[in-house]
Amino acid sequence: MIRLVARVWRSLGGRLQWRLVWLRHATFMVGVTGVVRDDEGRVLLLKHRLWPEGRQWGFPTGYAKRGETFEGTVEREVLEETGLTVKVGRLVRLKSGFRLRLEVAYEAVLTGGTLEIDPWEILEAKWCPPDRLPEGTQPSHQRLLQECSHL
Template sequence: MIARLWRLINGSFQWRILWFRHAKFMVGVTGIVRDKDGNVLLLKHRLWPEGRQWGLPTGYANKSETFEDTVCREVLEETGLKVRVGEIAHLKSGYKLRVEVAYEAEFVGGTVKIDDFEILEARWFAPHDLPEGIQESHRLLVHRKRI
């Protein structure tokens, strides 16, 4: 009987029921941006905890935005650089209201021009020479270890 009723309501009404019934999440999206030499782009984030401010470009996906587009937008907004998004590197759920996703990305052009409201500094680092104060989860992403 429930299945028959479900089929009768069909379409957008089903979607609304599902939307109200299920959890809503913000999606944090990170880009592991590498240049042609394999160096990785790290940002010193103004709003992150003192002593742990270095990390990868990251931000939240906007409504109706693909996660790949989020990587491109965040990198452009924070650094002025353009990137090409590659494969997914990490996906993690289980947080109360957040999902995290990270993608590999390739630097394709532009000149560094930081958003000084959010970013203190942007620099390229060799993966074997990452700075002190990098978020440990981001260090693992650079080295593509499971986090």
């Protein structure tokens, strides 16, 4: 029986195999964050309109789109939210355990653009020294910055 199942599986071909595996396993949303620094070492903090009151400050963040690399998500989100361009660097966090959500964070450096916030998502943006984050910065983003500093 096992040999028959193996033979049938191999005969399906990669595309159909992947579709069956996808249907069988959990599908996750992927939240991607960029810890963006400028040439002075300051980090980009955004006051997010839709985040909980009192915890609205955090790094550029968004969900990966189907077929998009996580590095591409950082580049897109920063550009959409701020008008700035970045070069994505190393992966600094990969964390699961949020039911059907995976969290990914990368370091990034500013490469250009003009700061213009997207008023639908962002209330305010500012460059902050890592040791002077605004009050109301997401605790998880404070921890993320500490992790980046230790790597």
